[in-house]
Each structure stands twice: as structure tokens, then as C-alpha cells.
Amino acid sequence: MTASSSYDSTSLFNLQGEINRLGNNVERMWPKEKRNLLGFGLGAGMLVLELGSGPGFFTERLATLVPNGSITCIEPEPAFVEYARGHLKDRVGVPHRIIQGTVEDVELPEGRARSTSRLPGPCTGSLRIHSR
Ligand SMILES: C[S@@+](CC[C@H](N)C(=O)[O-])C[C@H]1O[C@@H](n2cnc3c(N)ncnc32)[C@H](O)[C@@H]1O
Numbered sequence: 001m002t003a004s005s006s007y008d009s010t011s012l013f014n015l016q017g018e019i020n021r022l023g024n025n026v027e028r029m030w031p032k033e034k035r036n037l038l039g040f041g042l043g044a045g046m047l048v049l050e051l052g053s054g055p056g057f058f059t060e061r062l063a064t065l066v067p068n069g070s071i072t073c074i075e076p077e078p079a080f081v082e083y084a085r086g087h088l089k090d091r092v093g094v095p096h097r098i099i100q101g102t103v104e105d106v107e108l109p110e111g112r113a114r115s116t117s118r119l120p121g122p123c124t125g126s127l128r129i130h131s132r
Contacts, residue, residue: 015079019055026057033058037065045069051103056084063092070095076102 026033042048046069053059053073063071071094075081081100088096099106 019080019083022054023057026061030058030061034061034065037062042066048072049108050074053084053098054080056080056087056098059084059088059096060091063094063096066094068094072096073098074101074103074106076100 042065044067046066048062048066048069048071050059050071050073053075059071059073075098081098084098
């Protein structure tokens with residue numbers, strides 16, 4: 001676990017159980033999340049920055065809202081990054097990449113992006129992003 005990450009997949013008792021829990025959570029919350037994202041103006045052609053993308057279930061749905069756009073994910077946990085890469089490979093129709101690291105220490109791509117975050121709490125990285 002990095003200093004600013006809330007997860008440590010190496011010590012999670014049941015990694016698959018946690019992945020399943022996050023998947024169920026996203027499925028349950030998606031109608032509300034989708035409504036909010038559309039309300040915030042998310043749409044076709046946008047470049048999206050997803051902070052704390054986990055195993056990728058949210059990313060998969062997010063991609064449906066930005067046809068012709070692209071998604072950059074930041075996720076510190078190696079096990080989630082690996083799972084997400086496999087999960088998203090044939091499911092997401094827009095260019096996407098997953099950068100392993102925390103939002104605090106990853107060098108962010110240049111340009112403007114809509115930021116979506118389901119991080120467990122406030123972090124210095126989100127302050128840095130908002131200040132750009
Ligand atoms: C509640 S989970 C949500 C995962 C995914 N977005 C979803 O909706 O299923 C929070 C995620 O944020 C990641 N995370 C925690 N601290 C982080 C940080 N400082 N920078 C980037 N990601 C972080 C965790 O590893 C975890 O995957």
C-alpha cells in the first residue's frame with residue numbers, strides 16, 4: 001500500500017471477493033452516477049480522467065457516455081490494474097489507458113480532462129487537479 005492509497009490488495013483477505021463487491025456496488029449505483037455525470041455535462045468526444053479506477057467496472061460504463069472520447073485511469077493497486085486491463089480489453093470501444101500510481105505521484109497527461117473520482121476521501125492529488 002502506498003502512503004496515500006486506501007487499499008493494499010496484497011493483504012486483502014479475498015481479492016476476488018473485493019472485486020465482486022466493487023462490481024456489485026457499481027451496478028447498483030450506476031443509474032444515479034450516470035444521471036449525475038450527464039448532468040455535469042459529460043458527453044461525446046470528451047477526454048476523461050478517472051481517479052481510483054479499481055477493477056474497471058465503472059470505467060466500462062463511463063466509456064459508454066463518451067463515444068469518440070478517451071479515458072485515462074489512475075489506480076495504485078497492481079492487482080486492480082491487472083484485472084482492469086483484462087476486463088476492459090474487449091469491452092471498451094474508446095481509447096483508454098490505465099496508469100499505475102496514486103493521483104498524488106502520477107505525472108498527469110497534458111491537456112484538459114473531465115475528472116471523475118470515486119476515491120474514498122479527499123486527497124492532495126484532487127486539489128492539484130482542480131487547481132490546473
Ligand atoms: C472505492 S474504490 C472504487 C473503485 C472504482 N472506481 C469503482 O467504482 O469500483 C477506490 C479506489 O481508489 C483507489 N485509490 C485509493 N487511493 C488512491 C490515490 N491516492 N490515488 C489514486 N487511486 C486511489 C483504490 O485503490 C481503489 O481502487
